[in-house]
Amino acid sequence: xxxxxxxxxxxxxxxxxxxxxxxxxxxxxxxxxxxxxxxxxxxxxxxxxxxxxxxxxxxxxxxxxxxxxxxxxxxxxxxxxxxxxxxxxxxxxxxxxxxxxxxxxxxxxxxxxxxxxxxxxxxxxxxxxxxxxxxxxxxxxxxxxxxxxxxxxxxxxxxxxxxxxxxxxxxxxxxxxxxxxxxxxxxxxxxxxxxxxxxxxxxxxxxxxxxxxxxxxxxxxxxxxxxxxxxxxxxxxxxxxxxxxxxxxxxxxxxxxxxxxxxxx
Amino acid sequence: xxxxxxxxxxxxxxxxxxxxxxxxxxxxxxxxxxxxxxxxxxxxxxxxxxxxxxxxxxxxxxxxxxxxxxxxxxxxxxxxxxxxxxxxxxxxxxx
Numbered sequence: 527x528x529x530x531x532x533x534x535x536x537x538x539x540x541x542x543x544x545x546x547x548x549x550x551x552x553x554x555x556x557x558x559x560x561x562x563x564x565x566x567x568x569x570x571x572x573x574x575x576x577x578x579x580x581x582x583x584x585x586x587x588x589x590x591x592x593x594x595x596x597x598x599x600x601x602x603x604x605x606x607x608x609x610x611x612x613x614x615x616x617x618x619x620x621x622x623x624x625x626x627x628x629x630x631x632x633x634x635x636x637x638x639x640x641x642x643x644x645x646x647x648x649x650x651x652x653x654x655x656x657x658x659x660x661x662x663x664x665x666x667x668x669x670x671x672x673x674x675x676x677x678x679x680x681x682x683x684x685x686x687x688x689x690x691x692x693x694x695x696x697x698x699x700x701x702x703x704x705x706x707x708x709x710x711x712x713x714x715x716x717x718x719x720x721x722x723x724x725x726x727x728x729x730x731x732x733x734x735x736x737x738x739x740x741x742x743x744x745x746x747x748x749x750x751x752x753x754x755x756x757x758x759x760x761x762x763x764x765x766x767x768x769x770x771x772x773x774x775x776x777x778x779x780x781x782x783x784x785x786x787x788x789x790x791x
Numbered sequence: 792x793x794x795x796x797x798x799x800x801x802x803x804x805x806x807x808x809x810x811x812x813x814x815x816x817x818x819x820x821x822x823x824x825x826x827x828x829x830x831x832x833x834x835x836x837x838x839x840x841x842x843x844x845x846x847x848x849x850x851x852x853x854x855x856x857x858x859x860x861x862x863x864x865x866x867x868x869x870x871x872x873x874x875x876x877x878x879x880x881x882x883x884x885x886x
Contacts (some may be wrong), residue, residue, distance in 0.1 A: 529816030530823060531794065531859040533875055 553670060556663040563656045570652055574645045581638040588631050595624045793849065794842055795857035797866070802846030812841060823871060831868045839864055 602617035792809070795801045804812070815838040822830040839861060862871045 529813065529818075529820040530871065530875070531812075531816045531861055533820075534860040534862065534871075535858055537875065 553667045556667060560656070560660060560663055563652075563659060567649065567652050567656055570645065570649045574642065574649055577638055577642045577645060581635065581642060584631055584635045584638065588628060588635065591624050591628045591631065595621050595628065598624065792858050793856070794846060794859045794861060796839060796842065796861045796863060798863035801849040801857055802842060803849060804842065804846045808841075808845045812838065812845075815841065823868060823875075826868065828868045831871075835862065835866065836864065 598617045598621040602614040602621065605611070605613035605617060792804050792806065793801055794804055815834060819831065819834045819838060822834055842861065862874070
């Protein structure tokens with residue numbers, strides 16, 4: 527491919543990589559977009575409420591006109607009964623004008639009702655979309671945060687970011703690197719534990735040496751004490767007691783830490 | 792290979808279609824360079840239609856790097872020229 531497709535692809539990748547470094551946090555963009563959607567939803571809902579209010583107002587007007595119309599019909603009937611045909615005619619002609627208004631209002635009412643139903647449906651659909659967007663947004667944000675952290679780990683260890691062709695690859699490599707490092711750390715732990723490898727930091731050895739020193743030191747003091755007591759009392763079972771004492775101390779330590787003394791490596 | 796149609800989404804294309812699409816793509820580039828707007832629009836429409844026809848659309852939640860990118864159906868010759876020009880797709884960033 528050497529046409530538009532290939533050239534656009536190349537330019538896009540080069541630009542996108544640079545843009546990604548400078549772009550604002552996509553999580554903020556997502557939140558902003560969600561906010562805008564909520565505002566839109568609010569507008570649609572307000573629209574539904576406005577239409578519903580207009581419809582109710584029309585219904586009230588219709589009731590009023592129909593009441594007046596009934597009243598005029600009644601008046602016309604009474605006027606006729608009293609022999610006042612002129613009055614009856616007047617009442618009926620007024621009623622006819624009212625009927626025309628009623629008919630107009632009924633048409634408007636139907637239109638408004640249709641609008642209201644459409645808007646209600648639109649609001650429901652929009653609500654569903656906004657809800658779906660919120661879920662997706664949170665998923666994307668979580669994924670982005672995780673990817674960002676993983677990328678940072680990878681980059682921190684080897685500065686590989688400059689070689690990356692694209693973000694997907696960057697994340698992939700960062701993940702591989704992390705897994706590799708984890709595996710390596712695990713292997714080093716095992717080697718240290720087995721004694722095949724000296725800990726360059728000397729930390730683990732120091733811990734154990736200190737613990738051993740502490741125990742043996744403690745035992746020496748006990749032994750010394752017992753020896754002195756034995757000397758004073760002139761008894762002979764002191765040595766045995768001292769050894770048992772040391773063993774008890776060791777057992778107590780194990781109970782305290784919940785594990786054997788040598789598992790630190 | 793994954794192709795993005797700007798503003799529409801991504802499609803997956805089998806390699807067997809490339810010879811045919813490549814011809815249309817080269818034609819499009821020639822028309823772009825000659826400034827043949829009607830020809831450009833016609834070829835772009837044909838190319839997009841063919842890509843949509845033979846490609847398998849990728850779901851919106853799948854984000855794969857696109858190897859090839861096509862302008863959207865509404866793109867004009869001038870817009871595409873600008874995209875391929877010095878300013879590139881994202882103005883203000885060095886290419």
